[in-house]
Amino acid sequence: MLRVVRRASMSLGKRAFLRIASILFALLLTGFILSILKYNSLQVYGEMVFGAVGSSYRIQETINKMIPLLIMGLGLSVCYRAQFMNIGAEGQFCMGVIGATYLIRLSGTSLGAMTIPVMMLFAVVFGGLWCLLPAFLKRFYGVSETLVTLMMNYIALKLVSYLQYSAWKDPKAYGFPKIANYPDEALLPKVFGIHIGWIIAISFVIIIYILLFRSKLGYEISVMGDNFETARYAGMKTTKILFSAALIGGGLCGLAGMIQASGIEKTMNDQISSGMGYTAIIVAYMSRLNPLALMVGSFLFAVLLQGGEYIQSSMRISSDIAEILQGMILLSILSSEFFTEYRVSTRKKADICSSHKTCSY
Amino acid sequence: MATDDYVVMQNICKAFGKVTANHGVNFSVKKGEIHALLGENGSGKSTLMNILAGIYAQDSGTITINGKYVDINCPKDAIDLGIGMVHQHFKQVDVFTAAENIIGGHSRSLFIKKNKNCQKIETLCARFGFNLDPRKMTYRMSVSEKQTVEIVKALFRGATVLILDEPTAVLTPQETTTLFETLRNMRDESCSIIIITHKLNEVMDISDRVTVLRKGESLCTLNTVETTPEQLTELMVGHAVNLHIPFRKINEDKKAVKLEIQNLTVKAPDGKIKLDNISFSIKSHEIFGIAGIAGSGQKELCEAIAGLQTADAGRILLEGKELISLNPSERLGKGISIGFIPEDRLGMGLAGGLTIEENIVLKSYQAQKSFFMDHRASRKAAELLIEEYQVSASNTKQTVRSLSGGNIQKVLLGREISQNPTLLIAAYPVRGLDIAASHFIYNELNKQKERGVAILLIGEDLDVLTSLCDRIGVLHEGRLMGIIDAKSRTKEEIGWMMLGQKAEEHHAKSC
Numbered sequence: 048m049l050r051v052v053r054r055a056s057m058s059l060g061k062r063a064f065l066r067i068a069s070i071l072f073a074l075l076l077t078g079f080i081l082s083i084l085k086y087n088s089l090q091v092y093g094e095m096v097f098g099a100v101g102s103s104y105r106i107q108e109t110i111n112k113m114i115p116l117l118i119m120g121l122g123l124s125v126c127y128r129a130q131f132m133n134i135g136a137e138g139q140f141c142m143g144v145i146g147a148t149y150l151i152r153l154s155g156t157s158l159g160a161m162t163i164p165v166m167m168l169f170a171v172v173f174g175g176l177w178c179l180l181p182a183f184l185k186r187f188y189g190v191s192e193t194l195v196t197l198m199m200n201y202i203a204l205k206l207v208s209y210l211q212y213s214a215w216k217d218p219k220a221y222g223f224p225k226i227a228n229y230p231d232e233a234l235l236p237k238v239f240g241i242h243i244g245w246i247i248a249i250s251f252v253i254i255i256y257i258l259l260f261r262s263k264l265g266y267e268i269s270v271m272g273d274n275f276e277t278a279r280y281a282g283m284k285t286t287k288i289l290f291s292a293a294l295i296g297g298g299l300c301g302l303a304g305m306i307q308a309s310g311i312e313k314t315m316n317d318q319i320s321s322g323m324g325y326t327a328i329i330v331a332y333m334s335r336l337n338p339l340a341l342m343v344g345s346f347l348f349a350v351l352l353q354g355g356e357y358i359q360s361s362m363r364i365s366s367d368i369a370e371i372l373q374g375m376i377l378l379s380i381l382s383s384e385f386f387t388e389y390r391v392s393t394r395k396k397a398d399i400c401s402s403h404k405t406c407s408y
Numbered sequence: 409m410a411t412d413d414y415v416v417m418q419n420i421c422k423a424f425g426k427v428t429a430n431h432g433v434n435f436s437v438k439k440g441e442i443h444a445l446l447g448e449n450g451s452g453k454s455t456l457m458n459i460l461a462g463i464y465a466q467d468s469g470t471i472t473i474n475g476k477y478v479d480i481n482c483p484k485d486a487i488d489l490g491i492g493m494v495h496q497h498f499k500q501v502d503v504f505t506a507a508e509n510i511i512g513g514h515s516r517s518l519f520i521k522k523n524k525n526c527q528k529i530e531t532l533c534a535r536f537g538f539n540l541d542p543r544k545m546t547y548r549m550s551v552s553e554k555q556t557v558e559i560v561k562a563l564f565r566g567a568t569v570l571i572l573d574e575p576t577a578v579l580t581p582q583e584t585t586t587l588f589e590t591l592r593n594m595r596d597e598s599c600s601i602i603i604i605t606h607k608l609n610e611v612m613d614i615s616d617r618v619t620v621l622r623k624g625e626s627l628c629t630l631n632t633v634e635t636t637p638e639q640l641t642e643l644m645v646g647h648a649v650n651l652h653i654p655f656r657k658i659n660e661d662k663k664a665v666k667l668e669i670q671n672l673t674v675k676a677p678d679g680k681i682k683l684d685n686i687s688f689s690i691k692s693h694e695i696f697g698i699a700g701i702a703g704s705g706q707k708e709l710c711e712a713i714a715g716l717q718t719a720d721a722g723r724i725l726l727e728g729k730e731l732i733s734l735n736p737s738e739r740l741g742k743g744i745s746i747g748f749i750p751e752d753r754l755g756m757g758l759a760g761g762l763t764i765e766e767n768i769v770l771k772s773y774q775a776q777k778s779f780f781m782d783h784r785a786s787r788k789a790a791e792l793l794i795e796e797y798q799v800s801a802s803n804t805k806q807t808v809r810s811l812s813g814g815n816i817q818k819v820l821l822g823r824e825i826s827q828n829p830t831l832l833i834a835a836y837p838v839r840g841l842d843i844a845a846s847h848f849i850y851n852e853l854n855k856q857k858e859r860g861v862a863i864l865l866i867g868e869d870l871d872v873l874t875s876l877c878d879r880i881g882v883l884h885e886g887r888l889m890g891i892i893d894a895k896s897r898t899k900e901e902i903g904w905m906m907l908g909q910k911a912e913e914h915h916a917k918s919c
Contacts, residue, residue, distance in 0.1 A: 261780050263773060270770065273759035279716060280748070280756050281770045282736030 062387060069383035073375035080371060091358060091368065098357020099350040105357070107241050111311060113349035114244040115140070115303040119327035120345055121255045122299030124336040128259065129292035130272040131182060135196025136300045137324025138203035139174040143301025144308045145207060146173030148226065148315040151233050152215065162232040166305055174301015175294040177203065182293035186286055200324070208317040215315075228314045235310040242310030251299065256338040258295075268292055300324065326352075329377050348373070414439045414600050415460070415491075415569055420469035422455055429455040430466070431624040437569065440598040442591060444611040444632070447621035448644055448842035449813065453604045456621070457571045460602075461493035462486035492562025493571040498554050500546050506553075507542035510561045532563055537593050539586075551702060552583040559590075569600045576610060577868065578702055581903040588614050606644075606843075608637040620644055645843055653850050653875040655895075656858060663691035666862035667713070667831050672722035674708045674886075682708040684886045686722070690831070690862040695853060697877035697894060698866045701906055705886040706866045707751065710835050713864070714748045715739055726831060740774055747824030749817075751835040751866070757820050760809035764801060765790040767808050768823055793822040797848075814845030821852060832856055835866040850876060870899045884908045 078088030099109045119136045126133040133139075146169035151162075158165055181195035210226070217227040235242040259265040267288045271278040278285050304320070312319055326348055334344035355369020413436040422430040430452045437443045447453045458464045460471065462483040471478050473489055480486050486493075500509045511525050529542045540556050549557070555575060562570055572591075576584045591601055591614060605611060611618050612632060619629045620643040627643050642648050667690040674683040683705045690696040698706055711717035713724055715736045724731040726744060734742065750756040758767050765786040772789075776782055790804035797818040801811060808816055817837065824832065834853065838846040853876065857863055867873040873880055877894040882905040889905040 261783075263776070263779060263781055266766065266773060266781050269762060269766070270759045273761040274754075274756070276756040277759050277770070280714070280736065280750070282740045282774070284737055 065383050065386060066380065069379040070376055072383075073372065073379040076379070077368070077372045077375050081368065086362075086364065091362065091364065094358050094361055095354025095369070096350065097354075098361065099353040103240075105353065109346075109349045109353040110241055110245055112352045113345045114248050114310075115307050115323050116327050116330050116348055117248045117341055117345040118244075118251060118303040118306065119300045119324060120331040120334065120341045121251050121338055122296040122303075123327055123331040124334075124338065124341065125255065125259070125268065125292050125299075126178075126296035127331060127336050128272045129268045129289060130275070131185070131289060131292050131296070132193045133178060133181070133196050133293070133296055134193060134328055135178060135181065135199050135297075135324070136327050137320050137322070138196070138200035139177045139297040139300035140304040140307070140320050140324050141200075141203035141207050142177040142297075143170035143174040143304030144315045144319055145203075145210065146170045146301060147233075147305040147308055148210075148215070148229075149173075151229055156230045156232050159232060162230075163235065163309065166233060166309065167302060170301040170305030171298040172301070174304065175298035178293045178297020178300070179290060182289055186289055204317065204320070207315065207319070211315065211317055226315050229309060233309055234313060235306065242306070244306040244310045247302075247306065252338045252342060255299075259338065264288070264291060300327075326373070329373065333377070333380055351376075412438050414474060416472045417456070417460065418470050418472075420456060420459060420471075421467045422452075422459060422464060423467055428624050430459070430469075433469070433621065433624070433626045435619055435626055436629070437600045437602055439568075439600055440595055441616045442595050442601045442603065442614055444615035444618040445602055445604045445621065446606065446608075446611055446618050446640060446644060448606060449840055450623075450842065451621040451644075452624040453621055454573060457493060457573065457602065457604055460486065460569075461491055461571060463493075487565050487567070490566055490568040491571070492565060492567030492569070494555065494558040494562060494573065494575060496573045496577065498558050500554060500557065502547040503545065505543050505545055506540060506549070506557050506560075509546055509557055510542070510564050529560060529564060532560060536563070536597065537590050551578045552580075552587070555579075555587070563594075567599075569602070570594065571602045571604070573604045574606075575603065576605070576607065580701060580906050581870070581899055582907065584610075608640055611640065612637060622646060641843070653847070653872060654854060655875055656854050658693040658858070662860075663693050665689050666692050666727060667864070668723075668725040669713070670723040670725070672709075672712060672724065673720045674705075674712050674717060675720045682886050683712065686886075686888045688881055688888065688891055690864060692860045692862050693857055694879070695857050695863040695865050695877045697873040697880040698864065698883055699870060699873055699880055699902055699906060700883035702868070704883040704906075706835065706883060708886075709883075710748065710750065710833050710864070710866065713831075713833060714746060737774075740771075745827050745829045745831075747827060747829035747832040747861075749820055749824060749832075749834040749837050751839065753816055753820050754809065758808050758816065761807055763790075763805045763807055764794070764799075764811075764819060765804045767819060768793060771823065771827055789826070793819065793826065797822045813840040814842060814848075817841060817845065817849065821849065825852070825856060829861060831862045831864065833864045833866075836868060837865070838872070839868070870902055874899065874902070882906055 074092065078092075081088040081091055098105060100106050119140065123133060123136055147166040150166050150169045154162070154165075156162070177199060178196070181190070181192045181199065184190040184195055185192045212224045215226050217223070217225055219227070235244060237243070238246060259268070267278065267283050270281065271283065271285060271288050275285065278288070307319055308315055330341065330344045330348050334340035351369050351373055355366040355372075358364045358368065359366040416436040418434055420430050420433040420435070421428070433452065433456055435445070435456060445453045445457065455464060459466045460480070462480045462485050465481060471480060478485075478489055480489065501512065504512065507522070507526050507529055510529055526542045529540070532538070533540050538556050538560060540553065540560060544553070546554065546557070555578070559570065559572075575587060579587060591603070595601060603610075603615065615632045617629055618632050618635065618640065620627045620640060622644060638648075669689065670687050672683055672686045673681065676682050686709070688696070698709065700706055708717055712719050713731070715731065715734055719732050722732070726746070729742075729744065731739070731744070734744070739746070748757070754760045759770070765783070768790045769781075769786040773781060787804050793799065794801055794804065799811070799815045799818045799822075801815065808819060811819070821837065837849050837853070841849065850872070853863060853865065865873070865877060874894050874897075879891055880894045880902065881891045882889045882902060884906055885908070889908065889910055892902070
């Protein structure tokens with residue numbers, strides 16, 4: 048008979064092995080789907096990797112995709128560590144884009160070199176406030192933040208559409224529903240061929256690492272996330288901690304939006320987020336809410352995204368395959384968590400002959 | 409091996425990860441016998457019985473019932489074999505009646521024949537002498553009534569072997585007597601009763617035989633009449649133990665009033681009164697005990713004093729300073745130091761998923777000026793505490809949740825004492841601890857008392873309360889029934905007060 052038994056704690060090496068094994072398992076499962084579709088799965092995977100890191104241009108493209116995932120993953124990690132289940136990265140990202148674009152519409156080119164810093168500030172404030180509202184509702188009215196943040200994603204997305212199609216539509220675009228391109232002052236400069244978003248992202252890895260593991264606020268966030276009652280017991284200002292986590296999380300997601308708009312799209316449009324806010328949730332969990340692990344996790348997922356796009360043109364396979372693979376990886380990693388806690392074993396029947404012990408008293 | 413053994417468990421092994429809970433345990437029970445299973449916390453009593461009841465499956469070993477080998481894989485298997493278990497924490501639906509809870513999950517047919525079942529339950533109760541109204545709603549029941557429901561539920565399902573896991577932990581002395589009466593009736597009807605306990609006087613009082621477990625192994629089975637509490641303790645702990653809890657008498661004129669509570673009233677969010685107009689005071693060099701049935705307002709009292717629960721009326725004065733309007737963070741600012749050991753340590757007071765270091769600095773980190781945490785200082789504090797209180801931990805980075813109950817309590821107590829509190833509130837500080845760890849805690853409380861700390865001790869074991877405390881206040885449904893001198897009353901008198909009887913006038917005045 049098969050039984051499930053709780054196991055003693057697992058070594059770090061075994062854990063890493065389990066992670067890798069579950070990714071391989073996901074590749075195997077997706078390979079099975081590919082073979083039903085009559086594709087050579089090894090070739091498809093090879094092409095994906097080639098498409099993601101095969102040339103310096105492709106590596107740049109992959110890093111471009113990694114930057115927003117990494118920054119949003121950092122923000123979400125702060126929220127999740129405080130047990131604030133923010134799945135509104137998509138919406139906060141959009142609000143960041145709106146904030147940045149709003150500044151351009153307000154000031155045009157008049158700010159000069161200060162344009163980009165002020166854009167960032169606007170994006171952080173817009174994204175942060177968008178995330179603060181659900182935190183407020185959670186704290187004072189007990190509303191589930193999961194639902195509110197999710198619903199607010201749609202509001203933010205539709206707000207972008209509305210602005211693009213009517214209020215902020217560029218009159219000089221011959222009736223096209225598009226917003227005027229940012230002026231040059233509002234575009235992120237490039238370093239090593241990639242916009243400086245990568246430098247910002249790495250700085251935030253360090254900042255968030257220090258915040259979470261070295262600062263008092265980070266300590267309070269982990270205590271509150273582990274046990275809310277204990278935080279209250281210790282006299283922590285729980286409302287302040289919750290709101291700080293929400294502001295940091297939403298702010299970083301907003302910043303990711305601004306970087307995407309200014310570094311890649313050069314304007315605002317309703318395709319700009321393209322589901323990255325949801326992918327970032329997977330990335331954050333896969334990296335166990337650890338800023339350093341997030342660098343690896345976001346890179347892996349960027350490879351998937353970029354490789355998925357590449358096989359679309361090179362092999363005429365829908366990039367949906369990459370999405371299936373993403374889903375499979377998430378599923379198998381989440382299921383593999385089970386094996387870090389339990390193992391499956393069979394029951395042994397012991398010999399029956401030994402008799403009942405009797406006492407010497 | 410005796411031939412008349414009904415249930416025999418042989419060579420039972422069960423491990424949870426690294427921890428071996430049962431290691432080659434042998435146990436047997438006869439028909440018409442009350443068999444006590446005695447052992448310290450963590451000795452494997454509950455695990456063994458959970459295996460018999462089908463909640464866990466043994467890693468190896470065999471079970472025979474009436475001479476036949478049986479395979480118990482789930483609770484239903486156990487029920488079909490006539491084994492019923494009453495757990496420490498009852499699993500009942502609050503908005504159901506007693507009868508509905510008893511028949512729930514049992515009826516095989518589509519419809520429930522209510523009246524027929526009620527009659528059947530009443531006959532059962534009459535046969536064994538239970539006092540139970542099958543139509544009473546569960547949320548209106550006292551703890552002991554709920555326990556009765558659980559026992560009747562097991563009997564209703566045809567149990568001939570009944571396992572009771574620490575049944576008296578939640579009962580007053582009077583309720584315990586009634587329970588034991590019915591258990592004896594059941595024994596006379598040739599039921600087998602297994603009672604898990606670590607209270608020696610109960611073993612001596614009710615059981616026919618007793619099996620002692622220590623560290624997952626069955627030491628021996630003895631006839632109760634042929635043994636003594638001293639012998640049993642020695643078997644249980646492995647060496648002779650002084651069961652005496654020392655009381656330190658301190659001269660009255662050294663004492664000064666530290667905490668004063670005046671007309672304190674606390675209401676639950678639904679308006680239910682949890683504490684009703686309570687007044688008492690605690691002096692320095694004094695342990696003030698609170699006795700009462702679980703849920704009589706103890707939690708609210710502790711939390712109101714600790715500032716975690718808003719009071720609806722009254723005053724709480726610590727050294728003359730009003731506390732009632734101050735929340736915990738404002739208190740830290742004013743330098744008010746109250747140590748608080750809450751009843752559910754991992755539920756409040758500690759963050760189980762964090763390390764010992766991180767838990768040690770929970771109350772002191774705010775005093776640090778810097779934006780950053782001083783990790784070196786936390787490690788030092790943790791090392792010091794581990795050494796001073798002999799916490800068994802591999803290092804200071806171990807998570808608190810992975811420690812044993814006694815060590816978790818040491819971490820919490822050590823941290824609270826290190827804050828040099830004026831007042832120490834300890835709610836059930838020895839709950840779940842073994843004898844050695846309990847005595848460590850008692851000694852620590854006595855030490856703090858000698859240092860001049862005012863101590864509020866919420867307890868469940870009246871023997872402990874009467875020997876450790878100077879005075880005891882008895883709570884019943886949120887009202888203070890009286891404050892008595894701990895040395896001048898019997899347990900029975902306190903038991904009556906816990907059930908709602910006022911202390912006699914002249915005694916109340918004298919305290």
